[in-house]
Amino acid sequence: MLSIKNLHVVIDNKEIIKGLDLEVGAGEVHAIMGPNGAGKSTLAHILSGRDGYTVTQGKVLYKGNNLLSHTTEERSHKGIFLAMQYPVELPGVNNIVFLKEALNSIRVANGKKAIDSIQFMKLIREKAEQMKIPAKLLKRDVNTGFSGGEKKRNEILQMAILEPDLAIMDETDSGLDIDALRIVADGVNSLRNKNRAMIVITHYQRLLDYIQPDYVHVLSDGKIVRSGTKELAIELEEKGYGWLSQGAAA
Amino acid sequence: MSASLENVNELIESGYEHGFVTNIASDTIPPGLNQETIHLISAKKNEPEWMLAYRLRAFHHWLTMEQPNWAHLKIQPIDFQSISYYSAPENITGPKSLDEIDPEILSTYNKLGIPLEEQMALAGIAVDAVFDSVSVATTFRKNLAEAGVIFCSISEAVKDYPDLLQKYLGSVVPHTDNFFASLNAAVFSDGTFVYIPEGVRCPMELSTYFRINEAKTGQFERTLIIAEKGASVSYLEGCTAPTRDENQLHAAVVELIAMEDAAIKYSTVQNWYPGDKNGKGGIFNFVTKRGNCQGDRSHISWTQVETGSAITWKYPSCILRGNDSIGEFYSVAVTRGKQQADTGTKMIHIGANTKSTIVSKGISAAQGQNTYRGLVRMSIRAENARNHSQCDSLLIGDQCGAHTFPYIEVSNPTAKVEHEATTSKISDDQLFYCRQRGLSEENAVSLIVNGFCKEVFKELPMEFAVEAQKLLAITLEGSVG
Numbered sequence: 261m262l263s264i265k266n267l268h269v270v271i272d273n274k275e276i277i278k279g280l281d282l283e284v285g286a287g288e289v290h291a292i293m294g295p296n297g298a299g300k301s302t303l304a305h306i307l308s309g310r311d312g313y314t315v316t317q318g319k320v321l322y323k324g325n326n327l328l329s330h331t332t333e334e335r336s337h338k339g340i341f342l343a344m345q346y347p348v349e350l351p352g353v354n355n356i357v358f359l360k361e362a363l364n365s366i367r368v369a370n371g372k373k374a375i376d377s378i379q380f381m382k383l384i385r386e387k388a389e390q391m392k393i394p395a396k397l398l399k400r401d402v403n404t405g406f407s408g409g410e411k412k413r414n415e416i417l418q419m420a421i422l423e424p425d426l427a428i429m430d431e432t433d434s435g436l437d438i439d440a441l442r443i444v445a446d447g448v449n450s451l452r453n454k455n456r457a458m459i460v461i462t463h464y465q466r467l468l469d470y471i472q473p474d475y476v477h478v479l480s481d482g483k484i485v486r487s488g489t490k491e492l493a494i495e496l497e498e499k500g501y502g503w504l505s506q507g508a509a510a
Numbered sequence: 511m512s513a514s515l516e517n518v519n520e521l522i523e524s525g526y527e528h529g530f531v532t533n534i535a536s537d538t539i540p541p542g543l544n545q546e547t548i549h550l551i552s553a554k555k556n557e558p559e560w561m562l563a564y565r566l567r568a569f570h571h572w573l574t575m576e577q578p579n580w581a582h583l584k585i586q587p588i589d590f591q592s593i594s595y596y597s598a599p600e601n602i603t604g605p606k607s608l609d610e611i612d613p614e615i616l617s618t619y620n621k622l623g624i625p626l627e628e629q630m631a632l633a634g635i636a637v638d639a640v641f642d643s644v645s646v647a648t649t650f651r652k653n654l655a656e657a658g659v660i661f662c663s664i665s666e667a668v669k670d671y672p673d674l675l676q677k678y679l680g681s682v683v684p685h686t687d688n689f690f691a692s693l694n695a696a697v698f699s700d701g702t703f704v705y706i707p708e709g710v711r712c713p714m715e716l717s718t719y720f721r722i723n724e725a726k727t728g729q730f731e732r733t734l735i736i737a738e739k740g741a742s743v744s745y746l747e748g749c750t751a752p753t754r755d756e757n758q759l760h761a762a763v764v765e766l767i768a769m770e771d772a773a774i775k776y777s778t779v780q781n782w783y784p785g786d787k788n789g790k791g792g793i794f795n796f797v798t799k800r801g802n803c804q805g806d807r808s809h810i811s812w813t814q815v816e817t818g819s820a821i822t823w824k825y826p827s828c829i830l831r832g833n834d835s836i837g838e839f840y841s842v843a844v845t846r847g848k849q850q851a852d853t854g855t856k857m858i859h860i861g862a863n864t865k866s867t868i869v870s871k872g873i874s875a876a877q878g879q880n881t882y883r884g885l886v887r888m889s890i891r892a893e894n895a896r897n898h899s900q901c902d903s904l905l906i907g908d909q910c911g912a913h914t915f916p917y918i919e920v921s922n923p924t925a926k927v928e929h930e931a932t933t934s935k936i937s938d939d940q941l942f943y944c945r946q947r948g949l950s951e952e953n954a955v956s957l958i959v960n961g962f963c964k965e966v967f968k969e970l971p972m973e974f975a976v977e978a979q980k981l982l983a984i985t986l987e988g989s990v991g
Contacts, residue, residue, distance in 0.1 A: 308946050311938070336948040344946075348939045352961025361957065362947035369948065401961065418947065 261286045261457045262307075262327075262426055267318035269299075269306055269482075276302045278482030279318070284426070287454040291468055292461045293493060294479035295501040300461045301345060303479070304430040307459075308342040309335045322426070337369035339425030343415040343432050350402035355414070356384060358402045359421055366422060387420045391447045409440030416447040427451070428459045433467035445470030465497035538597040543590050545569065548696055551596050560676060561668050568685035568695030575689045581823055581852040582881040582913055588794070593759060595697045595730070657713050659743075660705035664732050667703035674705060678736055682765035682802045682829070690761040690823075691798040694730045698763070701731035706741035706772075715971055717746040733764040737772035739805065744775040746974055760819075762797045770805030770832065775813070777970055779978055782818035784849050792820025792849075799826035800856075803835035803864075811838040812855065813969045815978040820849060825883065827856035830864035830895075837866040840966040844982065845878030845910070854884035854915075859892040859925065868899040871963050874910035875986055881913040888925035895925040903933040904962050906955070906986065955986055 262284040269277035276299045284290050294300050306313050307320070309332035320327040327335065350358065364374040375383070388398055393413055403411050412432055419427055429448070433441055448471050452458065460471055468476070468490065476493045478486040480501065486492060496503075539550055548569050552562040577588070654661050660671065668675055685695035706712050737743055760782070766774045776799075785792025795818075801810035812826035828837030839855035857866035872880040886897045903912035916929050936958050944954030960967070960979055967975045 310942055332942065332945040333948055333950055336946055342946050344943065346939075348937070348943045350940060350943070350958060350961060352964045353957050354961075358944075358947075358957065361949055361953065362944075365948035365950070365953065422947070 261288075261323060262459075263321040265319050265321075267306075267320060268316045269302055270314045270316050271302070271312060275316075276482055277306070280479075280483055282477065282484060284457045284459060286425075286457055287452075288475065289452065289458045289460060289471065289473045291471075291473035291476045291493060292459060292479050292484075293463070293465070293476060293496060296463070298479045299482045300463075300479055301430055304342055304345075304428050304459075304461055307335075307426075307428055308332060308340060333365070334369075336422075337366050341419050341422055341424030341427045343412075343419060343427065343429040345431040345434060347403045347406075347411040347415055349404045349406075351404050353402050355398050355400055355402050356381075359384060359418060362418070363421055384421065387417060390450060391417045391420060392443055393417050408435035409437065409443075412436060412440065412444050413447065416444055416451075420447065420451055423456075425455065426457045426459070428461070430461045431463060432460070433462055433464065441467065442470060465493045468493045538594050541592050541594045543593070543595060543697070547595055551697060551699070554596060555665050555668075557665075557668055558672060560672070564680070564685065565696050565698075568692050569697075571686050572689070572692035572696055575692060577689050581883070582879070582915070583821055583823060583850050583852050585794070585821060588759060590693075596699060653713065658707040658710055659712055660703065661716055662703055664698070664701040664703045664734065667734075671703070671705070674736065675703075675734070678734060678765070678767060679732075680765075682767060682800045683763050683798050688798060690796040691763050694732060694761050694763045694798070698730045698732040701733045701762070702735075703733075704735040704743060704745065706737045706743045708738040709740040710738075711741070712743040715744045715746055729758070729760050729762070731762040731764075733762070734767075735765070735774055735776070736767045737769060737774050737808075739769045740771045741769070742773040742775075744971060745777070746971060747776070747778045747780075758792075759794045760796065762799075764797070764799040764826075766799075766801035766810055768801065768803050768805060768808035768810050768835075771807045772805060773809040773811075774801065775811045776801070776826070777974055778812075778814040778816075779970075779974055780814070780816050780818050780822075783820075784818050784847060785820040787847055793818065795819035795822045795824065797824040799824060801826070801828045801837070803828055803830045803832050803837060803861075805835070806832040806861070807834045808832045809836040809838075811836075811840070811969070813840040813966065814842070814853075815963075815966070815970070815974075815982075816841070816843040816851060816853060817982065819851075822849075822851040822853050824853050825855055825885075827858065828866065829858045829860065830866065830892075831860045832864075833861040834863045834865075835861055836864070838969075839866075839868045839870070839884075840969045841870045842873070842963045842966045842978070842982075843871070843880055843882075844873045844875070844986070845880045846875040846986065848877055850879045850881075852881040852883055854882045856885040857887070857897055859886075859888045859895040859897070862891065862893040862895070864892055864895045866895075866897045868897070868901070869965050870899075870901045871966055872901070872903045872912050873906065873959060873962070873982075873986070874903070874912050875906035877909045879911045879913070881915065883915045883917075885917040885919070886927055886929075887918075888920040888922050888927065890921045892922045893924050895922065897925075897927045899927075899929045901929070901931040902962070903931075904959065905933065905935045906959075956982065959986060 264280055264282040267277050267280040268275060292300055309330065315328055360380045368374055384398060388395065391413060397410060403414060406414060432444060436444060460473060473490060476488055476490060477484045478496065548565050552565055680695060683691050685692055704716060735743065735745060766776060768774050782793040782795060783791065803810050810828050814826060816822050826839060830837050837857050841853065843851045843853050845851045854870060855868055859866065868884060870882045872882055874880040880903065882901045884899060886899065888895050899916060901914050905912060912933055914931055918927050920927060936955060940958060941951060941954050945951060959982055967978055970978055
């Protein structure tokens with residue numbers, strides 16, 4: 261599904277990603293862990309097409325095609341979804357209206373018919389119930405005045421509605437208490453299936469207690485320095501990231 | 511909202527779609543303004559002596575006045591002698607039935623999306639369409655007459671209802687009020703007259719579409735709306751004008767009078783030609799709008815969506831004379847390209863327990879300059895009067911400007927005045943978020959801007975709210991990036 265080869269990314273003349281390789285297959289869940297400043301969010305942004313980043317070397321193939329030549333919205337239309345670390349507020353923009361516009365933009369771009377309001381309301385009620393999202397949250401403006409937990413739940417609801425092929429979750433666990441974390445993780449788990457790939461970016465191992473990854477990668481100083489299975493995450497939690505750089509040096 | 515968004519792309523392609531010229535023979539008097547011009551206008555309209563006398567008084571007063579320059583606007587000098595002060599489609603001296611009207615004119619309205627026949631049948635809106643200076647069609651007059659409502663052109667009213675006109679014309683905006691109001695009083699061409707008798711709720715929304723067609727023709731409408739004791743009316747005004755290279759002056763006067771327990775709601779959507787990218791052409795929109803809450807518990811509400819005109823200078827105001835009377839002002843003003851707007855309101859609290867609400871949303875894009883200017887005056891008798899003002903500005907891009915000049919004068923210690931103001935920008939984060947969810951940039955801007963304006967749009971009648979959203983989408987096309 262996703263193949264990243266020798267990726268180098270520069271922001272403001274500073275190299276942040278320094279030769280990153282990653283292969284993600286359909287149905288797989290990959291966790292990317294790493295200390296602050298390792299380039300985790302940069303990776304999320306470069307995959308979703310945020311402006312301001314320059315790729316100096318390497319390539320990114322998505323479903324066999326060059327991903328980097330597409331605009332942000334085209335990538336979204338092709339099934340890439342980024343659950344943001346800091347979901348922005350859109351004052352005055354109703355959550356339901358926003359989601360319907362998003363879904364229909366994606367549907368129309370893929371040659372499908374736009375869904376009407378009645379069908380959409382049915383869909384969103386069903387998904388909101390699954391995600392344990394109260395109806396009153398739907399009626400409010402997008403993320404406006406939402407608590408940290410509500411914002412993250414809203415991201416997962418959007419993911420459930422938009423049904424991406426590749427979902428990237430950027431520090432979805434940050435700012436969540438344990439109950440909120442569990443609800444969000446349950447939501448994510450319910451969206452796992454054999455066709456959908458997920459990249460879960462996190463600083464802490466904690467999230468991985470709830471979302472069990474197939475693979476764990478450690479990103480440090482712009483490169484993946486270690487890859488393994490869930491056990492790697494546990495080892496990391498015990499020994500800290502310092503252990504890794506020592507290990508790398510040895 | 512979603513319905514309008516579906517049409518956005520189609521609309522964006524269309525540029526300034528109202529930029530066409532109707533080819534019909536017009537009766538236009540030569541440019542220039544002097545006492546003779548006033549006599550000529552009055553004669554063309556077969557006006558009674560008192561009307562001519564009023565015009566002449568206004569004209570002589572106007573000669574003593576200077577064009578105001580206090581607004582935050584850059585205005586090229588206007589040559590008042592190069593403007594023609596009267597233009598009427600030939601062969602039309604007053605409203606006729608639809609089938610008698612020049613098909614060219616009807617097709618103009620069709621291009622504007624206001625098919626009269628359809629509106630008559632479907633929307634239940636009575637339309638008094640002002641085509642240049644003479645009303646060419648008045649619909650639904652009969653139904654309204656049954657309710658006792660008078661809805662006609664001001665020229666007809668001058669002839670048919672001279673007592674009402676002599677009593678109320680200029681009673682809210684005197685002919686000495688300001689430079690452009692005096693000019694209007696001297697040369698006003700046509701406009702609308704509405705009279706709602708005591709206790710009558712007007713059975714339908716009243717509507718007027720204005721259009722400026724003839725090159726170099728100033729348009730000087732005059733609107734007078736009177737709601738007697740316990741009466742209520744909602745009036746919609748929509749404005750579009752075809753593309754012209756030279757600036758066209760539009761100096762209208764609107765007067766509203768609300769008696770005891772009466773309510774008047776006046777809504778405007780204005781999308782006159784704003785000029786081209788370099789600021790060439792476009793309408794000068796210098797309008798005086800004022801409502802008099804004469805009676806106790808009367809209520810006047812102004813809602814405006816201003817997306818057009820090269821320069822907008824208007825301050826729809828309320829004089830809250832009656833005790834417990836209410837004044838409201840809801841405004842969205844958009845400037846882009848080289849557009850300038852200096853707009854706001856005046857709330858003059860005279861009666862006790864009077865209340866006013868101001869919600870102003872200014873949107874500036876490209877090199878647009880947007881100014882809110884408002885006055886809240888609590889006079890000495892205004893016991894327990896209250897005002898709440900909220901002025902929000904939204905900036906798109908880094909070359910535009912937003913300015914706020916709130917004037918507050920309080921002479922009564924029990925009065926309460928609150929003013930809130932915010933300035934925000936559409937952020938890159940917001941755009942990225944929307945685009946990551948599949949929305950195009952245009953669609954994203956449209957959603958965010960409509961969200962910003964929601965408080966005002968919800969005050970508009972339904973059909974107008976949809977039109978206003980479409981207009982915003984067209985107006986802001988390509989403003990980002």
